Amino acid sequence: MKTRLNCPCGEHIRGTDEDDLIEKTRAHLAEKHPDHDYTRDEILFIAY
Structure with a gap:
């Protein structure tokens, strides 16, 4: 399960x-x- 994401803006x-x-x-x-x-799939693709 992925629960973290780093936005390119630094967030x-x-x-x-x-x-x-x-x-x-x-x-x-x-x-x-x-x-x-x-x-949703695009968000989860860059999440970890």
Whole structure:
């Protein structure tokens, strides 16, 4: 299960599980990178 992601902007995102990580990543993207839209699979591909 992947629960961490490092955004290229330097933000480190950590979730309690994959669903939480996706939710937190999408919130970060909406706030900091509104022109970027990634699917669940794309987010998990760069997560670890």
